[in-house]
Amino acid sequence: MLLDGQREHQNAKIELSGKTVHWPKYLFMTLELALILFSIYSFEIEREQGLLTILPLIFVGFVLSLVLRARYRLPMLLILSFISLFALLGAKHGALVVGIGMTLVLICHLPISFSLRVLIITLAGAFLASIRAGWIPFSWGSAVIPTLGSIFMFRLLLYLHDLKQKAPQPASIWHRLCYFFLLPNSCFLLFPVIDYRTFVKSYETDDRTSAMQQGMIWMFMGLAQMLVYRIIYFYWIPVPSEVVNARTLAVHLITGYALLLRICGQFTLSVGIICIFGFRLPPNFHNYYLATGFSDFWRRTNIYWKDFLTKLYYYPLYFRFRKWGIATATVISLLLVFFVTWLLHSYQFFWLKGKFPVSSVDALFWGSFAVAVVLDSLLQLNSTNKKSLGTRNWNFRSACMRSCKWLLFFTTMCILWSLWSSASVTEWIHTMATLQRIRLFEIGATVIILVFLVVAGSLFQRLASGLTLFPEKRFYRSASSVVVILLALLGIRFFVTGQSHLAVFVENIREPRLNRRDQQVSLKGYYEPLMGREQFITHFQEGKIEQGDDQTEPNDSGSLIPTNDLRISTFAPSHSFTTKGSEIRTNQWGMRDKEYSLVKPPNTYRFAILGSSVELGVGVRFEENFESLLENRLNELDGKNRKYEILNFSRSGYSVVENTVVCEKEALMFQPDAVLLFIHGAEEQRILNNLFKAMHKGIDLQELGKYLPEAAINGTTDFYEFNRQIVPHLDGIENWALKKIAADVLKVHAIPVCLYMEPDKLSGNRTGLWPKVAMENGFIFLNVGSALVGGDELFLSPYDQHLSVKGHRLVADYLYQQILSHQKDLGLSLKEK
Amino acid sequence: MTNPQEITDLVRNYLLENFLDPASSSELTESTPLVTGGILDSVSTLKFIAFLEQTFQIEFKPEEVDQDNLNTIARVVEFVQSKKA
Numbered sequence: 001m002l003l004d005g006q007r008e009h010q011n012a013k014i015e016l017s018g019k020t021v022h023w024p025k026y027l028f029m030t031l032e033l034a035l036i037l038f039s040i041y042s043f044e045i046e047r048e049q050g051l052l053t054i055l056p057l058i059f060v061g062f063v064l065s066l067v068l069r070a071r072y073r074l075p076m077l078l079i080l081s082f083i084s085l086f087a088l089l090g091a092k093h094g095a096l097v098v099g100i101g102m103t104l105v106l107i108c109h110l111p112i113s114f115s116l117r118v119l120i121i122t123l124a125g126a127f128l129a130s131i132r133a134g135w136i137p138f139s140w141g142s143a144v145i146p147t148l149g150s151i152f153m154f155r156l157l158l159y160l161h162d163l164k165q166k167a168p169q170p171a172s173i174w175h176r177l178c179y180f181f182l183l184p185n186s187c188f189l190l191f192p193v194i195d196y197r198t199f200v201k202s203y204e205t206d207d208r209t210s211a212m213q214q215g216m217i218w219m220f221m222g223l224a225q226m227l228v229y230r231i232i233y234f235y236w237i238p239v240p241s242e243v244v245n246a247r248t249l250a251v252h253l254i255t256g257y258a259l260l261l262r263i264c265g266q267f268t269l270s271v272g273i274i275c276i277f278g279f280r281l282p283p284n285f286h287n288y289y290l291a292t293g294f295s296d297f298w299r300r301t302n303i304y305w306k307d308f309l310t311k312l313y314y315y316p317l318y319f320r321f322r323k324w325g326i327a328t329a330t331v332i333s334l335l336l337v338f339f340v341t342w343l344l345h346s347y348q349f350f351w352l353k354g355k356f357p358v359s360s361v362d363a364l365f366w367g368s369f370a371v372a373v374v375l376d377s378l379l380q381l382n383s384t385n386k387k388s389l390g391t392r393n394w395n396f397r398s399a400c401m402r403s404c405k406w407l408l409f410f411t412t413m414c415i416l417w418s419l420w421s422s423a424s425v426t427e428w429i430h431t432m433a434t435l436q437r438i439r440l441f442e443i444g445a446t447v448i449i450l451v452f453l454v455v456a457g458s459l460f461q462r463l464a465s466g467l468t469l470f471p472e473k474r475f476y477r478s479a480s481s482v483v484v485i486l487l488a489l490l491g492i493r494f495f496v497t498g499q500s501h502l503a504v505f506v507e508n509i510r511e512p513r514l515n516r517r518d519q520q521v522s523l524k525g526y527y528e529p530l531m532g533r534e535q536f537i538t539h540f541q542e543g544k545i546e547q548g549d550d551q552t553e554p555n556d557s558g559s560l561i562p563t564n565d566l567r568i569s570t571f572a573p574s575h576s577f578t579t580k581g582s583e584i585r586t587n588q589w590g591m592r593d594k595e596y597s598l599v600k601p602p603n604t605y606r607f608a609i610l611g612s613s614v615e616l617g618v619g620v621r622f623e624e625n626f627e628s629l630l631e632n633r634l635n636e637l638d639g640k641n642r643k644y645e646i647l648n649f650s651r652s653g654y655s656v657v658e659n660t661v662v663c664e665k666e667a668l669m670f671q672p673d674a675v676l677l678f679i680h681g682a683e684e685q686r687i688l689n690n691l692f693k694a695m696h697k698g699i700d701l702q703e704l705g706k707y708l709p710e711a712a713i714n715g716t717t718d719f720y721e722f723n724r725q726i727v728p729h730l731d732g733i734e735n736w737a738l739k740k741i742a743a744d745v746l747k748v749h750a751i752p753v754c755l756y757m758e759p760d761k762l763s764g765n766r767t768g769l770w771p772k773v774a775m776e777n778g779f780i781f782l783n784v785g786s787a788l789v790g791g792d793e794l795f796l797s798p799y800d801q802h803l804s805v806k807g808h809r810l811v812a813d814y815l816y817q818q819i820l821s822h823q824k825d826l827g828l829s830l831k832e833k
Numbered sequence: 834m835t836n837p838q839e840i841t842d843l844v845r846n847y848l849l850e851n852f853l854d855p856a857s858s859s860e861l862t863e864s865t866p867l868v869t870g871g872i873l874d875s876v877s878t879l880k881f882i883a884f885l886e887q888t889f890q891i892e893f894k895p896e897e898v899d900q901d902n903l904n905t906i907a908r909v910v911e912f913v914q915s916k917k918a
Contacts, residue, residue: 165896197899282869299874310875315895318879326879380876386853387872389860 025209026066028479029216033062033276035486036219042493044511045226046266050088050187057084058183058273065277070204074174077183077277084186089143096144097151100128101180104152114164121156132354142354149351150189151180154308154344158196161312171200183277184270189352192267192284193308194274202280213478215275217470218283220482222269227509229261234508234515239685244727246442249434253414256421260301264288267302292405294372295380297413313337327381331374338370361428365420372412394462403457407450430720511791514801561590566661566694566701570651579652580619580796589666592616593627593648600671604643605828608667608750610659610741611650611678612686614757614803618652619796624805629812634819638830647672655686656737657704663741674751674826677741677779679770681758684730691733692722707732735773742777751826754779757811758788780825787814840889840910847884848906852877863907868900878903885909891916 037055045051061080065073086094107120128148131141159179179199185191204211237255242248264285271284284304291297298306317333324332342362350356415432422428470478496506559577560569571590576583587595600606609615609627617625627648634644647670649662656679667675680686691708695701701708707729726733738754745752754774774781787810788794794807803811823830841863849858852872867873873881881903882893891913902912 295874295876311896311899314875315898319893319895326883330876330879377876380874381880386851387857388854389857389865389870389872 022209025213025475025479028476028483029209029212029276030063030066032216032479032482032486033059033219035483035490036216036223039486039489039493040223042490042510043223043227043230045223046187047512049189053087054084054183054187057087058276061183062276073278074172074178074203078174078178078181081178081181081183081186084183085147085181088186089147093140093143093147096140097147098181100144100148101151102177104156105176105180108156108159108163118160121160129350132351134354145354146189146352147186149348150191151182151185153348153351154193155180155196157312158193158308162196175200175203182270182274184273188266188270190263190266191270192302192304194271194281194304195307195311198281198307199279202282204278205280208278209475210472211278211280212276213475214280214472215272215277216482217478218268218272218275220272220486222265222267222272225261225265225268229259229265230509230512232258232261234513237515242727243431243434244437244724245434246438246446249431250446252431253418257414257417259421260288260417264301267304289410290406291413292402292409293376294369294409295376297409298373309337309341313340327378330377330381334374334377335370338366338373342366360425361420361422364425365416368416368419394465396458399458399461400454402461403454406457407453426718427720430718433720434724563661565665565699566690567651567654567658568690568693568697568699580800580802582617582619582621584616584618585622591648592622592625592650596645596647596670598670600645601643603641604645606670606672606674607644607646608663608670608672608675609646609648609650609678610654610662610667610675611648611757612654612680613650613652614680614801615648615650615678616652617648617803617808619800619802620805620808624808626803626808626812626815629809630815630819633812633816634830650678653686653690655683655690656734656741657687658690660737660740660744664744668744668748668750671748672745672750674753675741675745676753676755677738678755678757678784679774683734684727687730687733688723688726691726692719695722704733704736707736731769735777738773738777738779742779746778752777752779753782753826755782755784755815758785780822782815782818782822784811784814787811837910837914840913841906843888844885844906844909844913847881847888848872851880851884861906863910864905866904867906867909868904873903885913889913889917 037059039045041052041055057080061077064076068076082094082098085097088094089097104121104124107117107124110117110120127136128145130136131138132145132149134141159176179194179196182191182194202211232255236251237259238248238252243252267284271281275281282303284302286300286303288297288301291300314333314337317336318329321329321332323329345362345366346356346358418431419425419428422431469481472478492502492506493510496503559572559575561572562569571584571586571592573586573588573590575590576585578584584592587593589596589598615627617627622628625648627646631644631646634646638644647667649659649667651658651662654662656677659677663675663677691701691704707726709725742752754770756770771781771783788807790806790810794804794810796802796804819826819828820830845861848867849855849861853861865872868878878898882898886892897912902908
């Protein structure tokens with residue numbers, strides 16, 4: 001039933017004839033693939049998705065596919081896919097994915113009626129969905145179902161559709177199983193919807209070498225897009241509070257839309273990996289950034305998805321309604337297809353995350369898109385515009401028109417995409433409200449830039465016409481281009497070192513890092529998806545969220561005591577709660593610390609730490625926190641002469657503003673000799689969030705009166721407006737807080753020390769201000785961030801910037817050395833053993 | 834009307850008149866890719882189907898609207914013939 005002896009025979013015949021065996025080309029492609037995979041490895045592309053784990057499998061599989069006879073290639077590919085599932089999910093979960101998956105495929109071929117098979121599949125799907133939703137508890141549910149969902153949620157629909165049509169589709173059992181268990185799918189859960197017929201038909205149909213080389217180019221293009229995404233993500237995405245004028249709004253909109261590069265890169269890479277095994281699949285993206293209209297964009301972006309919708313929904317709906325005329329049928333079927341698209345995005349989200357989101361943002365985005373495509377299609381139905389075969393003659397006027405259309409559409413897409421990326425319609429409206437404050441010179445500058453872009457775009461059309469870096473029919477030129485570019489890239493990666501701007505740039509993009517915005521979010525206590533959009537969430541992040549691993553604040557009300565001041569709340573004394581896997585146990589004073597007396601014991605030197613969740617030691621045990629390590633070390637060094645106590649007043653989410661109150665009302669009561677105030681890169685966003693919370697809780701903000709607008713003090717404004725009004729005053733607020741802490745500390749003859757706790761690479765553009773402001777206010781300034789060198793192992797995870805055990809040790813070492821070298825300033829006389 | 838040449842001429846003329854500029858006449862052959870080459874998009878495909886159904890008195894099913902049947906003039910001719918047979 002499932003064997004296609006004819007195809008096997010034909011392939012074997014072609015291979016035996018020697019027509020498709022080109023060893024020089026095979027060797028060149030092996031080199032090309034080795035360089036692509038080594039580049040992915042060197043830049044740690046999609047590390048958190050597990051891509052690096054399957055790189056050796058891709059290489060070994062490719063080499064084997066070159067030497068194996070045709071009949072063994074697909075079984076070999078299937079075995080590789082199984083191995084990748086076992087490698088990434090573990091033996092038990094991998095076996096479950098393979099076992100359940102094979103059962104689903106088997107059900108499709110049971111010798112019963114088609115309707116009955118569909119019914120059984122539906123029941124099986126409902127059972128798996130219940131596990132995913134948590135209604136039926138299985139310990140393996142959250143590990144296995146997302147992968148199963150990713151493999152079967154759409155491909156099973158296409159497979160059943162083609163089975164129902166009884167299309168003349170000869171395919172072996174290996175084709176059928178390989179269609180579901182695709183090698184890159186084990187790490188990429190967001191995966192292109194590949195059409196079953198296309199998949200089977202595309203296998204080793206004509207020139208196998210050409211298909212493989214196309215795969216190499218797509219792998220390269222996927223890598224390139226993900227690197228560009230990384231640069232944009234790290235360098236250009238502004239922190240929300242920075243979106244205050246035309247320039248920052250434009251950057252916000254363009255960089256938001258540019259994040260589509262990652263998803264495009266993943267899909268292109270995935271399709272490329274499949275193609276190097278002999279599948280000549282069509283492109284999934286086609287210069288989508290050059291689209292000049294909605295229908296054009298729809299045709300160029302995620303083409304496999306568009307084809308899937310067209311095949312399963314658009315044409316069947318159109319044929320049902322066409323008795324009412326082409327235009328009416330087009331409008332109705334398009335609107336219904338976009339409604340289905342919306343539902344299917346939520347359906348996909350459900351399988352990957354376990355929730356079925358129905359949001360107004362999605363409704364508005366898909367609704368706007370649907371209306372735009374409908375209007376565009378109606379225009380096309382009546383259009384007399386004709387296409388041209390071959391190279392079109394360039395003329396300035398039509399090139400300018402095309403550039404204008406492109407610019408108009410690109411701007412519209414950036415705005416629409418920003419809507420889709422927003423947490424709510426209100427947030428999006430407030431972001432766009434920045435337009436109200438655009439000044440005349442900004443409008444002038446925008447017009448000049450737009451004119452420049454139109455002219456430059458027109459000239460580019462002339463220069464780029466007919467040019468291609470990877471000509472399909474010239475194997476060696478295409479392959480050499482990939483090799484040369486990758487050698488240059490790897491050269492920069494490994495040989496550009498030092499302190500130059502280029503070296504710092506390379507350092508920052510050689511591995512995935514959180515940008516300033518996400519770094520702020522990761523420290524703030526909740527986790528937002530890396531790209532601000534839940535459908536792009538990674539498996540890794542999904543796991544973190546499912547484990548409830550994103551909270552730094554206690555979630556039971558008994559752990560917090562409300563205060564009627566800027567602190568809003570503080571830890572309950574002698575209480576215990578767990579966060580990020582570690583227990584936070586407070587002493588009688590509400591500190592995460594040992595018990596200390598209120599009155600300083602004689603012959604004791606006391607430090608008081610004012611900080612946030614990092615200094616609190618969230619994610620590590622109490623005795624692993626740098627504060628405990630440092631205290632022990634100082635007592636080991638000099639304990640015979642003097643006792644050292646370090647009292648930790650840190651609380652999750654506190655900024656320098658809340659610490660003014662902690663210092664005044666808590667720390668100074670304990671007669672510290674030195675007060676260590678820790679500052680972070682996320683300080684500004686914390687100040688904004690905490691002040692807004694305080695305003696809404698009716699806390700008296702008069703002390704900050706001169707920095708706050710009347711509406712903010714009265715609590716009559718929303719967060720977005722509050723944000724906008726406060727941002728210009730942040731410098732003043734920070735300065736006020738530092739001045740107040742320094743004055744309070746100096747008043748009791750203690751020594752104020754300001755410690756900047758941020759890895760240099762992640763520091764924002766305000767980093768340079770802290771030493772100046774701190775020292776002007778009488779602080780000793782120390783840059784702890786300069787000590788945080790050593791990569792991701794210093795933090796809880798690549799996406800959680802709380803210090804790991806190793807990070808705490810490093811900070812303890814650094815502070816120990818700094819205390820020794822500043823002992824005179826601190827009124828100490830220590831000698832290192 | 835089942836003569837392949839006659840079908841080819843009618844289809845070719847329709848495509849040239851409705852979707853292509855006159856300069857493309859010499860470039861449009863029986864093997865020119867219509868769908869993958871971008872000549873037929875989802876909207877123009879519907880117009881093209883309406884033309885084929887009306888001209889050759891055939892009826893498309895939704896699943897027949899695909900590249901196998903529409904990607905080149907040669908395939909269109911083959912499909913029309915198979916429907917007429």
